[in-house]
Amino acid sequence: MIGALRLFVGLFVVQSIAYAVLSLYARRARRRKLEERWDEKGKTGSKDAFVERGLRAYDRSFRRKLILGVYIVPWAAIAAVIYVVNYL
Incomplete structure (x- = not known):
């Protein structure tokens, strides 16, 4: 049990x-x-304001949320392996 806990924390x-x-x-x-x-595009106005607006839109985008797959995919794979080994 301690070994599994160390694995999960790591x-x-x-x-x-x-x-x-x-x-x-x-x-x-x-x-x-x-x-x-x-x-x-050779736009006029403030470049920094344009970039900041674009980054705020990016922060709310689905693409940004896909990075959370770094947490979800390995745990789902571990759960699938445990299920297959124990129940199939």
Whole structure:
């Protein structure tokens, strides 16, 4: 039982690190794309305001929420393996 607890805690720590890295990378990539879009369209006004509006929209997007799959997918896979091994 202690071994399983250590495994689950270790998995959660690794997932948290992966989530943080993916989240930061995705936000940085979105910022870069917004800045490139601003430059290629030749828009007028504040570039920073445009980027901030785009990032707020990104924070509410479904794409951003998909990163939470880092937590869900491994636990679902573990549950599936446990079910298959024990009941099938």
